[in-house]
Ligand code: ADP
């Protein structure tokens with residue numbers, strides 16, 4: 001324990017989100033301690049410590065039991081709702097927040113029931129544990145695909161949404177119930193995994209107010225404290241909620257470069273009861289996720305690049321880092337994209353072209 005820190009904030013989970021919370025909290029005098037849920041030693045918590053989580057659900061282990069028993073675990077009850085897609089979608093319906101049409105896959109549910117109700121293309125999603133597009137299964141009428149055996153009662157079914165694009169909103173609610181927001185983020189997912197984000201974009205401004213109202217309604221309904229992310233599909237000029245994350249979120253990583261207060265700092269401020277102020281945003285920001293590729297130090301030589309490497313072993317499809325850029329002017333943005341492109345694996349050409357299209361042409 002460090003006597004130099006005013007406050008200790010435990011993070012359930014020891015992945016990159018916990019690391020980035022720690023990184024952001026240091027200058028605030030908050031000692032963030034991410035903790036591996038499988039660590040042999042259960043932590044000893046002091047009465048005034050605060051607990052947060054970087055994941056939505058967790059098994060019972062000595063570590064998670066010790067953290068869960070603490071009275072200052074922010075939003076603890078809400079995690080159980082969000083972690084189960086059935087409960088999450090039910091809550092959105094209850095609050096009359098627009099979401100992709102869906103139903104529970106029950107014991108007796110058949111493929112044709114789902115096609116009749118939701119259309120020819122239906123996306124099954126495991127109720128628990130899915131992330132980065134995992135835990136999903138397409139049911140296509142044309143291919144007569146089947147509901148996998150053990151997915152009955154363990155999945156929801158969603159209508160395939162023909163969205164124009166995917167956007168997300170990072171919101172923050174402080175302990176007094178005041179809400180703060182970052183500008184909407186435009187996201188590119190490839191194979192179900194986020195590959196790039198951009199914010200702010202002028203053409204998303206008309207949706208900001210609606211999005212803020214939606215997320216305010218949700219955060220206030222559950223008396224939430226800290227950062228919450230709302231992933232949406234934009235269909236025409238309507239927003240449909242795809243899913244909610246009760247934590248700092250990959251689509252808000254750009255705030256490390258593009259705001260005076262990153263989403264990580266906002267979360268730490270709010271859960272520990274420090275003052276929160278309206279984040280101020282600079283420049284046009286874009287983030288590229290590093291997925292399944294080895295660290296390349298040449299990235300650091302690219303003008304304006306801000307690398308965050310997660311120090312995880314590299315596996316195909318695994319997020320191992322991200323690079324932020326905070327830039328003004330099309331020449332500068334274009335130069336950064338031209339410089340970074342040859343330093344990334346070839347599958348990034350679609351990602352870079354998407355960034356070029358969104359940042360330079362629109
Ligand atoms: P994860 O927890 O893996 O992020 P999501 O529900 O966000 O799960 O799904 C991942 C991606 O899959 C989405 O960002 C989107 O691109 C696509 N997707 C999810 N739901 C639908 C849907 N109902 N229709 C079409 N695409 C979808």
Ligand code: MG
Nearest residue numbers: 132231242243
């Ligand atoms: Mg998602």
